[in-house]
Amino acid sequence: MRVLFVGDIVGRPGRRAVASLVPRIVRERQVDFVIANGENAAGGKGITATAVDEIIGAGVDVITMGNHVWDNREVFSFIDDEPRLIRPANYPGDCPGQGSHVYTAGGGVRVGIINLSGRVFMAPLDDPFRMADLLVEDLSHRCDIIIVDFHAEATSEKQAMGWYLDGRVHAVLGTHTHVQTSDERILPQGTAYITDVGMTGPADSVLGMERGQALARFLTQRPQRLEVAKGRSQLDAVLLSFDDRTWKAESIERLRFWTEA
Numbered sequence: 001m002r003v004l005f006v007g008d009i010v011g012r013p014g015r016r017a018v019a020s021l022v023p024r025i026v027r028e029r030q031v032d033f034v035i036a037n038g039e040n041a042a043g044g045k046g047i048t049a050t051a052v053d054e055i056i057g058a059g060v061d062v063i064t065m066g067n068h069v070w071d072n073r074e075v076f077s078f079i080d081d082e083p084r085l086i087r088p089a090n091y092p093g094d095c096p097g098q099g100s101h102v103y104t105a106g107g108g109v110r111v112g113i114i115n116l117s118g119r120v121f122m123a124p125l126d127d128p129f130r131m132a133d134l135l136v137e138d139l140s141h142r143c144d145i146i147i148v149d150f151h152a153e154a155t156s157e158k159q160a161m162g163w164y165l166d167g168r169v170h171a172v173l174g175t176h177t178h179v180q181t182s183d184e185r186i187l188p189q190g191t192a193y194i195t196d197v198g199m200t201g202p203a204d205s206v207l208g209m210e211r212g213q214a215l216a217r218f219l220t221q222r223p224q225r226l227e228v229a230k231g232r233s234q235l236d237a238v239l240l241s242f243d244d245r246t247w248k249a250e251s252i253e254r255l256r257f258w259t260e261a
C-alpha cells in the first residue's frame with residue numbers, strides 16, 4: 001500500500017503543479033491513495049469549491065487543512081457536505097466541518113485521516129495531544145491505516161507529537177511551515193514521521209508569496225498586500241509505503257518535483 005502526501009498547495013500555481021505532476025507520480029510510483037494539504041489553495045488563503053474540485057480532479061483523494069481553513073468564507077457553504085475535506089480536529093466548540101474521516105482506498109483498505117493543529121506560536125486551540133488520543137481510540141477500531149497531518153509551527157511540538165503517537169498511528173506528517181525538512185524516518189514503534197512535508201507552489205518566493213511584497217513587510221514594518229508569486233513551481237511530497245499484511249510503515253521517502261516556468 002503506497003500513500004502520497006503532498007505539502008501545502010499554494011494558489012493557482014500550486015493547483016497547476018498538482019494537476020500536471022500528481023497523475024504522473026501516481027502512475028510511475030504505483031500510488032494507491034493521495035492526500036494533499038489545501039489550506040492555501042485559493043489565492044494563498046483558504047479554499048473554494050472550485051479549488052477542491054480541481055485538486056480532487058487531479059487524483060487527490062483527501063484534502064487536509066490548517067490555520068488558514070476559514071480565510072475564504074466560501075468554505076462555510078460546503079465544508080459540512082464535503083467528506084473529502086477535513087480541517088484541524090482541535091478547533092473548540094461547535095465547529096463546521098470534520099477533523100477526521102475514514103476513507104476506502106483501492107482493495108478496500110480503510111484509511112483514517114486525522115488533521116490536528118499545533119498551539120505553539122499559533123492560535124490557542126484545544127489540546128491536540130488529548131484530541132489525538134480520542135480520535136486514535138475511535139479510528140483504530142475501524143481503520144487499517146491511520147495517518148495524521150499535524151499542522152504546526154514549532155519543530156519541538158511536531159517531534160513531540162511523533163513520539164506521542166509512535167506505534168499508535170501509521171504516520172505523523174507535519175505541514176504548515178512550507179519548508180521541507182530532511183528528518184524523515186520510521187520511529188521505533190513503526191510510525192513514519194517527517195517534521196514538514198513542504199510546499200507545492202511558486203518556488204522563487206517567500207513561502208509561496210511574492211518575494212518583493214514579503215520583503216517590504218520586513219523592511220517597512222507596515223501592512224503590505226501579499227499575493228501568490230509567479231514563475232516555476234515546486235511540488236513537495238512524501239511517499240509512504242505500508243506492509244500489505246500488518247500495515248506497518250515500511251518506508252517514507254521525500255520527493256520534490258518542478259514544473260516549467
Ligand SMILES: [Fe+2]
Binds near residue numbers: 040177178
Ligand atoms: Fe500553509
Ligand SMILES: [Fe+2]
Binds near residue numbers: 039151175176
Ligand atoms: Fe498553515
